[in-house]
Amino acid sequence: MGSISGFQTVDFVIVGAYLVLLVALGLFLSRKKDGKEKDSKDYFLAGNTLTWWAVGASLIAANISAEQFIGMSGSGFRIGMCVAAYELMAAVTLILVAKFLLPAMIKSNIFTIPQFLKQRYNSGVGLAFSIFWLLLYVFVNLTSVAWLGALAIRQILGIDSLSFMGMQFDFLNVCILFLFIVAGIYSIYGGLASVAWTDVMQVVFLVGGGLITAYFALEAVSGVGKGAWEGFKIVYNYAKEIPQDTHFSLIVNKAHDPAAFKDLPGIAGVVGALWFTNLGYWGFNQYIIQKGLAAKSIDEAKRGLLFAGYLKILIPFIVVIPGITAFVLFHAQGADASQIPGLAQGYFDLHGTIAKADDAYPWLIRNFAPVGVRGLAFAALVAAIISSLASMFNSTSTIFTMDIYKEHINKNASEKRLVNVGRLVAFISLVVAAVTVRPLLGGLDQAFQYIQEYSGFVYPGIVIVFGLGLLWKRASGTAAIWTSILTLPLGILFKVCYPEIPFQSRMGYVAMLLFAAFITLSLADKKHAVSADSVADSDKKTMKKWGCILGSIAALLFVSAVAQKIAFAMGSEFALYLDNIGYSAMFVMVAMLTACSVFLYSNASSNVKDPKSLAVDLNLFHTGRGFAIASFGICAIVAALYVIFW
DSSP, rough: OOTTTTTOHHHHHHHEEEEHHHHHHHHHHSSOOOTOOOOOOOOOOGGOOOOOHHHHHHHHHHHHHHHIIIHHHHHHHOOOOHHHHHHHHHHHHHHHIIIIHHHHHHHOSSSHHHHHHHHHHHHHHHHHHHHHHHHHHIIIIIHHHHHHHHHHHHHHHHEEEEEEETTEEEEHHHHHHHHHHHHHHHHHHHOOOHHHHHHHHHHHHHHHHHHHHHHHHHHHHHHHHHHHHHHHHHHHHOOOOOHTOTOOOOOOOOOHHHHHHHHSOOOHHHHHHHHHHHHHHHHHHHHHHHHTBBSSHHHHHHHHHHHHHHHHHIIIIIIIIIHHHHHHHHHHHSSGGGGSSHHHOOOOOOOSSSGGGGGGHHHHHHHOTTHHHHHHHHHHHHHHHHHHHHHHHHHHHHHHHIIIIIIOOTTTOOOOHHHHHHHHHHHHHHHHHHHHHHHTTTTTTHHHHHHHHHTTTTTHHHHHHHHHHHOOTOOHHHHHHHHHHHHHHHHHHHHOOTTSSSSHHHHHHHHHHHHHHHHHHHHHHHTTOOOOOOOOOOHHHHHHHHHHHHHHHHHHHHHHHHHHHHHHHHOHHHHHHHHHTTTTGGGHHHHHHHHHHHHHHHHHSSSEOTTTOOOOOGGGGOOOOHHHHHHHHHHHOOOOOOOOOO
């Protein structure tokens, strides 16, 4: 059996077997144990049974979806390696989340991120963010993952419509419904335990299948028997020979590629607002951090996040390199075919086209994955989509049930009632997302950039409100409310008034204003300040030392950024180069380091605090030698990749 997609019987068998195994495993994990009904902790936090490898695998399975396989690969096709900054800097961000943020959350004994806001500030802030996350999950996350996944399936299989009982159905709509149903079958009934433990299996498929697809695409480039490494060198050299091409540059130069610079403005991925995207996503995103909250212990959670950091470093090789490979192959057809041995030798026949960037990865699978491997690659893609959808269903139900239903509708709800409400809400979110997905996302060229930009409207406020609430004893509810109120209008205002500025830069400017507002309002809020307990002398000394170090670094970076502006105005060529790689992003790093310096000095020296602040206890952030070695390994690999692909 075959098809226009090139799928053979063995490919369909592999995909079918995977789906059967997934649903069977999910339902098996959903079963009652010893006849006991699940309580809210079992359903929403897997009974705090997750090991480090389950935490790490589930984090990555929830994160890697069609957004990466299709959206990021599409961005790799269009703008190149620079989009990998999201993945590489995410690996570094996971170290900070593991060391500083997650331990404080676990100590607070929370189910949800908005629940922490209620405890730390007030119920109004918590409710506002609960509603925000619900809207974001249903109308941005669920819809984008399902849409990109359905597009990929349609492109790979080469099917536009289906006939059934004399009626014609749009295959895209059928795919969307199919993905939602499969993800919902086990996640809605079984809760987080089913999601997390099936993710362990799914991450093997998606990482393994992704690497295998990349290998065979590169091997096809090199021609018969030459291997993937030779294919990579051919792709690299071809792209480098294109005048001012930036496909293999992690740092985009505005003078070389203004369009790519607008998506990722130079060094902003290292020192700029990308930190807010990553901290917001990995530190304060319910469907991500919920896996850490469900760990057996704080140490187990920390190890799980570091494991996820190493897996993140693999993602550019799984999705971005294939996107660049598709760019080279697609554009080398015809006159340049002789430069690609696989094309010159007629090693493969190309089917389909890349009408828009997000078609790149499906086009690769369809054309270059061999029989059997094609089914495995397709299963990997489906695994990525379904695991993300399952996590989002569970987190949507968790937030509504624990933050809205239990707090504002039925405070005395039984455990059984809470679980049933959670299941109902997950089902409703499935239906709403399925109905709205096409109107919201039809016609996009790079869905990954769409998701990043519109998430970027709110991430600065999220990071500031949550981060300072966790770490600064003077952070006040008044400051949190006003920061929450200002976040979205400021983002929209900058978008409307300065559309030509890259969205990463706009996000940085908004963050700087919000930092200033939050710190000023908190320090000025005398009415809600109470006497603070004295800090241990050793802790006080440590905080002052690091406050001084970070403040000094901020001052030096500020001077360098101002000097660059002055030299640029005077016509310096080096200053022009710095401007072209987005040196203005350094002001964002100055703002972040200054904020850290302020709260460290304030925690050490101030004799007042917000009445709902967390106790200052540096022992909470203590990590051992193993954590340090693993963290150094992540940073060293990321630094090496930036040096190689600068």
